[in-house]
Amino acid sequence: MKVMVGGTFDPLHDGHKSLLGRSFEIAGSSGQVVIGLTTDSFASGKTHPIRPFASRKSELEEFIREKKFATPWIIEPLNDRFGSAIDADFDAIVVSEETLPVAVEINRHRREKGRRKVDIHQISCVLAEDGRWISSTRIYRGEIDVHGHVLR
Amino acid sequence: MKVMVGGTFDPLHDGHKSLLGRSFEIAGSSGQVVIGLTTDSFASGKTHPIRPFASRKSELEEFIREKKFATPWIIEPLNDRFGSAIDADFDAIVVSEETLPVAVEINRHRREKGRRKVDIHQISCVLAEDGRWISSTRIYRGEIDVHGHVLR
Numbered sequence: 001m002k003v004m005v006g007g008t009f010d011p012l013h014d015g016h017k018s019l020l021g022r023s024f025e026i027a028g029s030s031g032q033v034v035i036g037l038t039t040d041s042f043a044s045g046k047t048h049p050i051r052p053f054a055s056r057k058s059e060l061e062e063f064i065r066e067k068k069f070a071t072p073w074i075i076e077p078l079n080d081r082f083g084s085a086i087d088a089d090f091d092a093i094v095v096s097e098e099t100l101p102v103a104v105e106i107n108r109h110r111r112e113k114g115r116r117k118v119d120i121h122q123i124s125c126v127l128a129e130d131g132r133w134i135s136s137t138r139i140y141r142g143e144i145d146v147h148g149h150v151l152r
Numbered sequence: 153m154k155v156m157v158g159g160t161f162d163p164l165h166d167g168h169k170s171l172l173g174r175s176f177e178i179a180g181s182s183g184q185v186v187i188g189l190t191t192d193s194f195a196s197g198k199t200h201p202i203r204p205f206a207s208r209k210s211e212l213e214e215f216i217r218e219k220k221f222a223t224p225w226i227i228e229p230l231n232d233r234f235g236s237a238i239d240a241d242f243d244a245i246v247v248s249e250e251t252l253p254v255a256v257e258i259n260r261h262r263r264e265k266g267r268r269k270v271d272i273h274q275i276s277c278v279l280a281e282d283g284r285w286i287s288s289t290r291i292y293r294g295e296i297d298v299h300g301h302v303l304r
Contacts, residue, residue, distance in 0.1 A: 001177060022271065025153060026178050092273070107276070117276035119174065121244075124259070124269035 001091035003027040003121075006036030006078050007099075008043045008136065010050050012059050013146040015096065015126040015134040020063070022123050023094045029070040034090065035060065036078035048140040053077070082106055085118075092119035098133070153243035155179040155273075158188030158230050159251075160195045160288065162202050164211050165298040167248065167278040167286040172215070174275050175246045181222040186242065187212065188230035200292040205229070234258055237270075244271035250285070 005023040009016050020035070027033045037057055043050040050056075057075055064073060076083060081102050085093060086109045095103045100122050107117040125133045128148030138144050142151055157175040161168050172187070179185045189209055195202045202208075209227055216225060228235060233254050237245060238261045247255045252274050259269040277285045280300030290296050294303055 025180065026273075028177065028180060119273060119275045121178075121271060121273040123271045 001027055002032045002034070002089070003092050003094055004034045004036065004083075004085050004088070004090050004118075005094040006038070006083060006085075006102075008038045008046065008050060008056065009060055010043070010056050010136055011139060011146055012056075012063055013134050013136065013139060014148055017063065018126050019094060019096060019123055020060075021067070022121070024067075024069040024071050024073070026092060026094065026121055027071045031071055031091075033069075033071055033073040034084075034088075035073060035075045036083040036085070037075050038078045042079055046136075048137060082109070086110055086113065087115070090118060092121050094121045094123065096123055097125050098135075153179055154184045154186070154241070155244050155246055156186045156188065156235075156237050156240070156242050156270075157246040158190070158235060158237075160190045160198065160202060160208065161212055162195070162208050162288055163291060163298055164208075164215055165286050165288065165291060166300055169215065170278050171246060171248060171275055172212075173219070174273070176219075176221040176223050176225070178244060178246065178273055179223045183223055183243075185221075185223055185225040186236075186240070187225060187227045188235040188237070189227050190230045194231050198288075200289060234261070238262055238265065239267070242270060244273050246273045246275065248275055249277050250287075 003023050003026055005019060007016060023033050040053050060075060085106045093103045093106060103120045110117055128134045128144045129150045134148045139146060144150055155175050155178055157171060159168060175185050192205050212227065237258045245255045245258060255272045262269055280286045280296045281302045286300045291298060296302055
């Protein structure tokens with residue numbers, strides 16, 4: 001099936017890798033994965049500095065190539081929370097527990113526009129060593145590394 | 153991946169077929185689908201009469217065989233809302249918009265027991281001709297048929 005997933009992916013941590021891995025798994029080899037990557041101007045709303053779009057895109061591409069996923073994929077710039085997800089023809093959106101509300105909102109907008117709702121696949125978040133979620137904010141603060149190891 | 157899905161499936165309508173089809177698609181050919189089928193005593197809480205477990209199971213098996221899904225599958229009796237989903241080792245639970253709260257509850261119980269949460273895949277409900285959900289209750293009332301055609 002055709003799957004959409006989105007994020008800022010900075011840095012690309014084990015939670016992101018699980019989100020992306022699951023997206024490819026669900027799409028299957030005959031499907032497609034569309035990855036929305038936040039633009040610098042949209043991502044600038046975050047509470048910590050973000051690397052430029054091009055760097056984040058390269059890291060993402062490198063991970064996908066290394067994994068040798070069989071499913072075709074593309075990276076699209078995300079200028080807002082929804083990107084093309086309200087108007088595009090696709091089957092499922094993959095989200096974390098944190099971003100589930102965005103998917104619910106996308107379906108509400110799709111229904112208002114007379115489009116069919118899409119499936120929502122919520123992955124279970126990857127936990128750091130301390131039992132809390134891995135997140136970019138925690139990595140930026142120096143609490144954990146990209147694999148969820150506690151640093152202090 | 154290993155996927156769990158559950159229901160009463162009486163009668164097996166297009167909404168159920170979409171739920172099951174998606175479960176097999178997500179599981180992939182190297183995965184497994186565990187279908188929880190409500191027992192007669194558990195299903196007796198419904199507002200309308202339910203056919204016996206054996207009849208519902210045959211209809212389910214016939215549908216799966218006709219579809220020639222590549223994924224191994226089993227049918228388990230469901231004696232309560234959770235069945236084996238709180239203790240089993242699996243990856244994702246597939247639910248409709250109606251049964252989403254059960255999946256959220258399952259994850260809460262899993263976490264309490266120190267087990268990892270599972271992914272929750274919520275399919276978009278299949279709509280009847282009149283734009284409302286296909287449901288067994290509506291079919292039983294004679295409002296629509298199993299394909300969602302309006303009968304009166």
